[in-house]
Structure formats: C-alpha cells, structure tokens
Amino acid sequence: MTEPLLSVENLHTHFETHDRTVHAVNGVSFDIEPGEVVGIVGESGSGKSVTARSIMRLEEPGKIVDGSIRYRGEALTEATDETIRRLRGQDMSMVFQDPMTTLNPVFTVSEQIVESLKVHDNPDHQPLREYLRIPFLHDRTDWAEKRDRVVELMSEVGIPNPEERLDAYPHEFSGGMRQRAMLAIALASEPDLLIADEPTTALDVTIQAQILQILSDLRASRDMSVMLITHDIGVVSEVCDRVIVMYGGQVMETGTTEQILTQPRHPYTQALLDCMPQQTERKEQLATIEGQVPNQLGDIEGCPFASRCAYADAACTSASMPVCDCGDGQEAACCALDRVPDPTREAVGVEGSR
Numbered sequence: 001m002t003e004p005l006l007s008v009e010n011l012h013t014h015f016e017t018h019d020r021t022v023h024a025v026n027g028v029s030f031d032i033e034p035g036e037v038v039g040i041v042g043e044s045g046s047g048k049s050v051t052a053r054s055i056m057r058l059e060e061p062g063k064i065v066d067g068s069i070r071y072r073g074e075a076l077t078e079a080t081d082e083t084i085r086r087l088r089g090q091d092m093s094m095v096f097q098d099p100m101t102t103l104n105p106v107f108t109v110s111e112q113i114v115e116s117l118k119v120h121d122n123p124d125h126q127p128l129r130e131y132l133r134i135p136f137l138h139d140r141t142d143w144a145e146k147r148d149r150v151v152e153l154m155s156e157v158g159i160p161n162p163e164e165r166l167d168a169y170p171h172e173f174s175g176g177m178r179q180r181a182m183l184a185i186a187l188a189s190e191p192d193l194l195i196a197d198e199p200t201t202a203l204d205v206t207i208q209a210q211i212l213q214i215l216s217d218l219r220a221s222r223d224m225s226v227m228l229i230t231h232d233i234g235v236v237s238e239v240c241d242r243v244i245v246m247y248g249g250q251v252m253e254t255g256t257t258e259q260i261l262t263q264p265r266h267p268y269t270q271a272l273l274d275c276m277p278q279q280t281e282r283k284e285q286l287a288t289i290e291g292q293v294p295n296q297l298g299d300i301e302g303c304p305f306a307s308r309c310a311y312a313d314a315a316c317t318s319a320s321m322p323v324c325d326c327g328d329g330q331e332a333a334c335c336a337l338d339r340v341p342d343p344t345r346e347a348v349g350v351e352g353s354r
C-alpha cells in the first residue's frame, strides 16, 4: 500500500475560554490518499473547520493538545514555522466559505494570484501570520513573467475573459467569481492537497454546481487530493470518493460515498440523511435532527450523539465507543449497531420476501 498523503491520528484541539475548555476536536483519526476527494460532513459545530485549520496549522487561538498530523509522513504537529510555511506555499492550500475574508480588497485579484505564485517559488517570502491575507507588497516586478500563469489559472477556474479582468478588484467580482479567484490563488501554489471549507455554501445553487464541477475537473487534471467540508450531504454525493461524518468533535462514520449514502450504519448518519431535502416532499418543512449539538465542554463520556439517539442505552453514555468494521472499509463508532437497522440487510430481506 502507498503511504497516505495525509494522516490524522487521535487529534485533539482545544480552545481555552475565560472559564472553560472547549473540546472542539476530540480524538479524530482519518487518512487522505493521493488523488482522493474526501468529504467531511456534519452539523454546525461538529468540529469540521477546526480539524481543517489544525491540519493547516491555523488552529490558533485553539491548541492541538494531543494526537498527530502527518503529511507525506512528515509530522506537522511538531513542525517548525519554516516547514509549515513551505507546506502552505507548495503542498497544501485552503479555501474558505467567504472569499472576502481572504481576498484583500485593496489589491487586484491578479496581484493576489501573483503573490501566491511568488510564495510558491519562495515560501520564506511570506510571514507565517500573513497566510490569510495573502498580498502584503505592492510589487509588480515579476508581473510580465507571471502574467501568462495568472491568465492560465484564471481560465482554469472558469473566470471568463481573464485578460480583461487583470485589473479588477475583488469588489468588481460577483460572489461566484470571487470564489473562483480564491481557488486560483489556492492553486497557484500547486497544492497536492486542497482543503475547501464550505466553498459553495454562500452561493446560489447554479453557481454552487459550477464550482463543484470545477473542483472535480481540477482533481482529475491536477491529480490533487481534496478535503471538502460541507454540512450538505448532497454536495458530497456530487464529488466525493469517500465521506467522513463528524459529530461533537468526533468521527461517527466513514465509508465510500456510496456506502454512506445508500447503507449508512451509524444512527447519526442515518438521521442526517433523513434530513436531506431530496428525502422530504416539496414545500414540506425540512426535517432536522431533534435535540441540541453537545456543548463540548469538558470530556464527553461515551458517544456525543447518545442524548439524541433513538437507539441509545446506558452503555452509550458510559463507555468510549468502539469503532466497528462494517465491511468493505466502512466503519462506524457506535456500540449499539446490533440494534440499529442495517439498510443492506433490509434490502436483502425485501428481495428475499418477493
């Protein structure tokens, strides 16, 4: 077997507030293989973004208190600032839900792409803390040489007539175009891993579909791995090979996209799927899972979903959850699987009864 591109093991990331500790990520483990598109799904607050930020080593003000993150075998948890700079400049890129938090309004989009190209060529060009605000110099020295690359990147992400937009500022771009611009900036560093945190959530459905299409085209043309964070399990079905379902800072279930969508084993995954818009009649109110997301203060005893789970009993709130092998690589962290309906077995039952 080849080495995974990214390997996260037993990751714990905490936030200290004035009087308490928030266990935002609470023992998360998963791998991403080269060229694989992995979806991370879960409700708001389940720890998806903090996991992603921890991988990029942007967890501050949070702290990674336990576990390891390895990129091509290199430990990121102990990495020096210099190593992290190099990785961000040349190996991993991240795009966020709101491009305006990353795009700098006082520089043209093309200047910001050029900055990213420069950081790629020389990672030390960029101070660590500047990662989220890419350009910091108004410097056109390399412009002529980089111009063609910029135009190429802009067209790769579907920005029409890039030559005519070289002088455009972020505010002159529509929401969808800004998200494409963000992607172009992220791709300028030629990452092997692109982390996209809700990249389409703020966009309307048509634009969302276009961006997802671009992501899947890129993955094929660049042979890049993508970690796609979304609370929308429908988005996952469009582009992901594999899905990681998170809840309460923990991984509830992992499997191929098909396994997760057609034979979910964890009660939480089943509940999430029941809330998918496609499953409800039009105009009917969207179903939501009953109960509240746990507050993640202090160590959670047992399964974080137990208080909302229809199958939970006393064991679920006391022991730590076993990770059960459901076959063909699918895994669910649940101690009540024998009580939870198995969609596969039911399907067989239906066939057999005919």
Ligand SMILES: Nc1ncnc2c1ncn2[C@@H]1O[C@H](COP(=O)(O)OP(=O)(O)OP(=O)(O)O)[C@@H](O)[C@H]1O
Pocket (backbone or CB within 6 Å): 015, 017, 022, 023, 024, 025, 042, 043, 044, 045, 046, 047, 048, 049, 050, 051, 060, 061, 062, 231, 295, 296
């Ligand atoms: N800066 C912070 N200070 C304190 N707590 C934080 C901070 N950032 C995140 N958290 C907490 O960490 C937990 C996980 O948050 P995270 O942003 O990872 O969730 P998420 O799954 O990405 O949700 P969403 O879908 O809303 O983006 C939440 O309980 C959140 O309140």
Ligand code: NI
Pocket (backbone or CB within 6 Å): 048, 049, 050, 197
């Ligand atoms: Ni998030």
